[in-house]
Amino acid sequence: MKHLIVGATGNIGSRVTRRLVESGARPSVFVRSANKARALFGDHVDIHAGDFDKPGSSLTATLAGVDSIFLLTDGPDLEQRDRAVSFAARHAGVRHVVKLSTLDVRNGIGTGPWHARGEDAIRGSGMAFTFIQAAGFMSNALGWSQSIRHAGLLRSSTGSGKIAFIHPDDIAAVAVTALTSRDHDGQALVITGPEALSYGEMAATIGRAIGKPVGFEQISDRQAYTDTIEWAGEGPYVDALVGIWRAVREGRLDTVTDGVQRVTGREPIPFAQWAAENAASFQ
Numbered sequence: 001m002k003h004l005i006v007g008a009t010g011n012i013g014s015r016v017t018r019r020l021v022e023s024g025a026r027p028s029v030f031v032r033s034a035n036k037a038r039a040l041f042g043d044h045v046d047i048h049a050g051d052f053d054k055p056g057s058s059l060t061a062t063l064a065g066v067d068s069i070f071l072l073t074d075g076p077d078l079e080q081r082d083r084a085v086s087f088a089a090r091h092a093g094v095r096h097v098v099k100l101s102t103l104d105v106r107n108g109i110g111t112g113p114w115h116a117r118g119e120d121a122i123r124g125s126g127m128a129f130t131f132i133q134a135a136g137f138m139s140n141a142l143g144w145s146q147s148i149r150h151a152g153l154l155r156s157s158t159g160s161g162k163i164a165f166i167h168p169d170d171i172a173a174v175a176v177t178a179l180t181s182r183d184h185d186g187q188a189l190v191i192t193g194p195e196a197l198s199y200g201e202m203a204a205t206i207g208r209a210i211g212k213p214v215g216f217e218q219i220s221d222r223q224a225y226t227d228t229i230e231w232a233g234e235g236p237y238v239d240a241l242v243g244i245w246r247a248v249r250e251g252r253l254d255t256v257t258d259g260v261q262r263v264t265g266r267e268p269i270p271f272a273q274w275a276a277e278n279a280a281s282f283q
């Protein structure tokens, strides 16, 4: 089977690509930078350079002979990319699209509405699909590294609310299972980490991983917004993030599912393991 990975140079897409390579497959990757892809995957993938944001830089030419696509798109207008890719894929005879979506399509929080429109666009194309509705990623915690390194502190507007962050490797494992079998066609797989934790509990877990106490400081939504625009700039992404943190605080994002176990046959990876693997980022 031939797989095409969109977003292969990113956090999740690179893990999906590596897993496919390790299984003996030779995936194609649609990437903005061929050099970046070569540095990540050497000669083990077929590289197609392209950019969704550049007119005339289409994915269509890469679809010949492709059986399934891992589709990772982002931003408030991601539905346009999801629509274009799924219609082109259907036309080219691709069998299946696996879209990385979010659990928040179910509650309309944060980026949920963006992905809900993307899912609708794919359904509308008539392509066979699997939607991976993932909880927040454990790797989001890398955004706390500066404040933990310099102040031994995680500052957040999430209060004592909890969320079951998921390990990126679990998302990749679910994606590869969905890409390589027909067992999950037509399904939305709701996947989370093994337990919902507060940000204070995650701070303490990171503290244990690095052998130093890490505290938690509650900040207001306004402060969270001001802090976030410093690195992300103003716009819909910051609004989405502050909305997610508010929803965590209000206890609206503490869903835990057995999705990873059902799809992969094993338990999801706990946050303590992610923290141990990434301890160097917080020291």
Ligand SMILES: NC(=O)c1ccc[n+]([C@@H]2O[C@H](COP(=O)([O-])OP(=O)(O)OC[C@H]3O[C@@H](n4cnc5c(N)ncnc54)[C@H](OP(=O)(O)O)[C@@H]3O)[C@@H](O)[C@H]2O)c1
Pocket (backbone or CB within 6 Å): 006, 007, 008, 009, 010, 011, 012, 013, 030, 031, 032, 033, 036, 050, 051, 052, 053, 072, 073, 074, 075, 100, 101, 102, 103, 111, 134, 135, 136, 137, 140
């Ligand atoms: N973070 C969370 O908690 C969370 C939870 C649920 C769902 N999600 C969803 O997960 C996705 C983000 O996954 P991620 O963390 O793996 O993202 P990421 O690390 O930022 O990777 C994004 C990938 O997309 C590529 N890309 C960006 N713009 C492109 C363009 N114009 N044309 C072609 N390729 C382009 C990037 O290429 P370059 O390497 O060239 O930049 C990169 O390979 C989003 O859809 C998000 O909504 C996130």
